[in-house]
Amino acid sequence: MVEPKTENRKPKIIFLGPPGSGKGTQGNRIAKEFNLDFISIGDILREEIKKESELGKKVRSYVESGALVPDELILELIRNRVDNVDNSEYEGFILDGFPRTVEQANGLKEITEIDKVIYLKCDTETIVKRLSARRICPKCARVYNLVTNLPQEDELCNDCGVKLEHRVDDCESVIRDRIKVYETHTLPLLDFYQSQLRVINADSDIEEVYCTAKNNCK
Numbered sequence: 001m002v003e004p005k006t007e008n009r010k011p012k013i014i015f016l017g018p019p020g021s022g023k024g025t026q027g028n029r030i031a032k033e034f035n036l037d038f039i040s041i042g043d044i045l046r047e048e049i050k051k052e053s054e055l056g057k058k059v060r061s062y063v064e065s066g067a068l069v070p071d072e073l074i075l076e077l078i079r080n081r082v083d084n085v086d087n088s089e090y091e092g093f094i095l096d097g098f099p100r101t102v103e104q105a106n107g108l109k110e111i112t113e114i115d116k117v118i119y120l121k122c123d124t125e126t127i128v129k130r131l132s133a134r135r136i137c138p139k140c141a142r143v144y145n146l147v148t149n150l151p152q153e154d155e156l157c158n159d160c161g162v163k164l165e166h167r168v169d170d171c172e173s174v175i176r177d178r179i180k181v182y183e184t185h186t187l188p189l190l191d192f193y194q195s196q197l198r199v200i201n202a203d204s205d206i207e208e209v210y211c212t213a214k215n216n217c218k
């Protein structure tokens, strides 16, 4: 059921944008700053795959090939997590990578009301370059980039000292497939969320995008 809008309602924000637009980089940082729960469906799915859980086995081939995981599995995952935020210490939440289809957006509408949708608009060739150079810490999931966001020591996590990894879906052919999937299934959400939409130029450097996105989350 959609909850009524009240003065004290916790802020509920979606970060929407193509793969590599910076949803994780910016969403994570802004969530920490405003004490928001950062809910990344991609991170949750990769964790399940790593654990080889039943869910992980079901979703592995979708995630590795850049296809969308079926809506019903994703909606089941999101429901508990979102429901729990109102009873948590968090001031609200940021959703990263959800919803990605109109069906998911309709499902979310049944669960809760969204205040803002931060759309990180980014050029396709920028995305391909960024994702080809992305590296991730397998221990703490901190995200680096070998061109724009280097670790202090060669391919080691600044926090954990662990060797950084390249995501299997970050090879050029899969990146281009993910962009096509985004254009077909996720772009229609710009119309769906027209009244809550804040458009950010995500081609600029990380600090500039951060400042604009943060101001739009207030």
Ligand code: AP5
Residues within 6 Å of the ligand: 017, 018, 019, 020, 021, 022, 023, 024, 025, 026, 041, 042, 043, 045, 062, 063, 064, 066, 067, 068, 069, 070, 074, 096, 097, 098, 099, 100, 104, 130, 131, 133, 134, 135, 143, 144, 145, 146, 148, 149, 169, 178, 202, 203, 204, 205, 206, 207, 209
């Ligand atoms: P997910 O993990 O969500 O992948 P994605 O949407 O493709 O997004 P990315 O994580 O690739 O990019 P990002 O925008 O977070 O960019 P980042 O900040 O890392 O999903 C993976 C898979 O899970 C999907 O393909 C699907 O199979 C499944 N899935 C997930 N959600 C689903 C759903 N709702 N329904 C169905 N299936 C679902 O930045 C990228 C790189 O660029 C980094 O190296 C970073 O350092 C660098 N960078 C960031 N910003 C800048 C900047 N401004 N300038 C320079 N470099 C920058």
